[in-house]
Amino acid sequence: MILPPDRPLAIIAGGGSVPLHVARAAEQAGRKTLVVGIEGEADADFDGFSYERFSWGQIGKLERLLSGHGARDVVIVGGVRVRPDFRLLTQLDMGTVKALPEIYAILRKGDNSVLTGVIRFIEARGYSVVGAHEVATDLVAPEGTLVGKPSAEQLADARLAIEAAWLIGQLDAGQAAVSVGERIVALEGAEGTDAMLERVALLRETRRVRFAIPGGALAKCSKPQQDLRVDMPTIGPDTVTHAKAAGLAGVAIEAGRVMIIDRAETVRRAEAAGFFIQAFAPQAPSP
Amino acid sequence: MILPPDRPLAIIAGGGSVPLHVARAAEQAGRKTLVVGIEGEADADFDGFSYERFSWGQIGKLERLLSGHGARDVVIVGGVRVRPDFRLLTQLDMGTVKALPEIYAILRKGDNSVLTGVIRFIEARGYSVVGAHEVATDLVAPEGTLVGKPSAEQLADARLAIEAAWLIGQLDAGQAAVSVGERIVALEGAEGTDAMLERVALLRETRRVRFAIPGGALAKCSKPQQDLRVDMPTIGPDTVTHAKAAGLAGVAIEAGRVMIIDRAETVRRAEAAGFFIQAFAPQAPSP
Numbered sequence: 018m019i020l021p022p023d024r025p026l027a028i029i030a031g032g033g034s035v036p037l038h039v040a041r042a043a044e045q046a047g048r049k050t051l052v053v054g055i056e057g058e059a060d061a062d063f064d065g066f067s068y069e070r071f072s073w074g075q076i077g078k079l080e081r082l083l084s085g086h087g088a089r090d091v092v093i094v095g096g097v098r099v100r101p102d103f104r105l106l107t108q109l110d111m112g113t114v115k116a117l118p119e120i121y122a123i124l125r126k127g128d129n130s131v132l133t134g135v136i137r138f139i140e141a142r143g144y145s146v147v148g149a150h151e152v153a154t155d156l157v158a159p160e161g162t163l164v165g166k167p168s169a170e171q172l173a174d175a176r177l178a179i180e181a182a183w184l185i186g187q188l189d190a191g192q193a194a195v196s197v198g199e200r201i202v203a204l205e206g207a208e209g210t211d212a213m214l215e216r217v218a219l220l221r222e223t224r225r226v227r228f229a230i231p232g233g234a235l236a237k238c239s240k241p242q243q244d245l246r247v248d249m250p251t252i253g254p255d256t257v258t259h260a261k262a263a264g265l266a267g268v269a270i271e272a273g274r275v276m277i278i279d280r281a282e283t284v285r286r287a288e289a290a291g292f293f294i295q296a297f298a299p300q301a302p303s304p
Numbered sequence: 305m306i307l308p309p310d311r312p313l314a315i316i317a318g319g320g321s322v323p324l325h326v327a328r329a330a331e332q333a334g335r336k337t338l339v340v341g342i343e344g345e346a347d348a349d350f351d352g353f354s355y356e357r358f359s360w361g362q363i364g365k366l367e368r369l370l371s372g373h374g375a376r377d378v379v380i381v382g383g384v385r386v387r388p389d390f391r392l393l394t395q396l397d398m399g400t401v402k403a404l405p406e407i408y409a410i411l412r413k414g415d416n417s418v419l420t421g422v423i424r425f426i427e428a429r430g431y432s433v434v435g436a437h438e439v440a441t442d443l444v445a446p447e448g449t450l451v452g453k454p455s456a457e458q459l460a461d462a463r464l465a466i467e468a469a470w471l472i473g474q475l476d477a478g479q480a481a482v483s484v485g486e487r488i489v490a491l492e493g494a495e496g497t498d499a500m501l502e503r504v505a506l507l508r509e510t511r512r513v514r515f516a517i518p519g520g521a522l523a524k525c526s527k528p529q530q531d532l533r534v535d536m537p538t539i540g541p542d543t544v545t546h547a548k549a550a551g552l553a554g555v556a557i558e559a560g561r562v563m564i565i566d567r568a569e570t571v572r573r574a575e576a577a578g579f580f581i582q583a584f585a586p587q588a589p590s591p
Contacts, residue, residue, distance in 0.1 A: 220495060
């Protein structure tokens with residue numbers, strides 16, 4: 018989806034550098050852009066951008082900011098460390114109070130439903146929620162080799178790992194897998210990708226038979242039930258560092274469906290480490 | 305497969321109590337039984353049974369023992385800690401020397417192929433390799449509840465976990481999975497079931513959101529490429545203890561395709577812990 022440049026855009030910004038990257042991409046595309054930082058989360062330097070802030074108790078303020086900007090499209094992007102507990106907030110503006118029944122209904126659901134609920138909440142107010150990668154298209158990779166020169170063996174590991182990652186995504190179990198010597202050695206569950214990579218590093222140290230083989234690949238895939246507009250799996254410079262520490266030779270990602278945080282630094286580290294990053298066409302949906 | 309009682313049986317025994325259990329079942333079935341312990345591995349007390357020993361360099365002796373016993377069926381059962389390295393063996397009997405080209409060809413393959421190779425090696429000499437569970441049928445469980453009274457929620461976790469375990473078996477990745485609150489939280493890779501359960505225990509301690517829910521189930525499945533005659537996934541008393549330590553409420557296994565080590569003690573511990581064990585019909589083979 019290519020967005021016409023004349024639509025004003027609002028970026029609701031959490032932590033990290035990605036919101037700034039999206040803001041820059043929007044301005045480069047000639048879009049009138051407003052960044053609304055989430056208090057206590059947004060931490061990039063938005064100097065030179067129209068920048069406002071709101072806290073979770075100020076949904077009314079948020080709505081005024083969005084409508085005052087004339088935004089039709091809203092991007093929600095960046096890390097959110099603290100899940101808001103509206104029961105603990107003492108200062109709620111009128112917009113928040115009015116929205117409380119709707120907010121509580123959203124928060125009672127699981128994690129995936131909360132995100133879906135937030136999208137519904139915003140769209141119910143007349144906005145379109147747009148994926149960060151639809152504004153900053155370089156946040157995702159097209160099919161092919163992004164960096165490095167993977168060998169046939171490395172590509173075989175990458176492909177097997179991505180098939181496994183995709184399969185466990187169907188189970189809603191995790192979104193990452195590791196293949197070494199064309200054998201799946203680790204599958205991600207609730208522990209997350211970093212803990213899984215630590216496990217692989219440990220398996221290597223303890224020299225299990227399978228791990229005599231050098232190299233191998235980490236793969237990361239989106240899950241079919243993820244709304245990629247607000248919830249996309251990510252890789253970044255630390256992924257390269259951690260995968261390298263686990264003795265792996267590269268990372269496989271799904272083209273268009275995995276976000277690359279700080280692409281320049283990610284590529285730089287991969288090049289320095291002799292590491293490859295390969296994007297594969299998304300797997301077919303389950304029948 | 306019910307074996308006729310008149311066929312002499314040889315049991316090539318590794319470590320642990322299972323070989324003894326199989327020997328008792330064979331004798332109870334009226335079969336003439338010879339136990340051949342693997343030197344350095346077999347550690348049960350085979351008093352009262354015809355018992356011989358051989359070491360890896362004595363393939364000739366093993367062949368003489370089997371043929372002297374008149375065995376037609378051979379069970380290979382019990383733990384083997386040390387994978388034999390025939391290059392390091394200094395004393396090889398003539399039967400071993402003659403078999404060396406065949407042995408090297410087997411050992412060059414991966415783990416699964418080694419077992420397949422051993423079966424082929426024995427069958428090439430005119431014996432049938434028989435599964436321990438075909439002699440001691442109580443080593444596996446029929447479909448249904450083996451112990452405990454699982455609730456509908458617990459059965460839902462058990463069923464989801466077994467589906468996940470089965471699915472990753474198709475990937476040849478692992479054979480165990482954990483579901484908590486009808487969500488897959490851990491999938492086994494090369495780390496093995498115990499390490500996976502430790503991970504679940506740790507996730508509980510660190511109180512990840514998903515783990516607010518008590519209970520959950522471990523599942524264990526065979527992999528489609530496993531030859532269940534010599535390589536069957538197992539549960540036992542320690543599985544109950546470790547799964548309980550991970551806060552789980554029960555274990556799901558595949559009926560007829562997962563071995564229960566020391567069933568009496570396993571059931572006793574499960575009962576003491578208020579733990580369930582449920583056997584499910586094997587999943588359909590992949591299309």
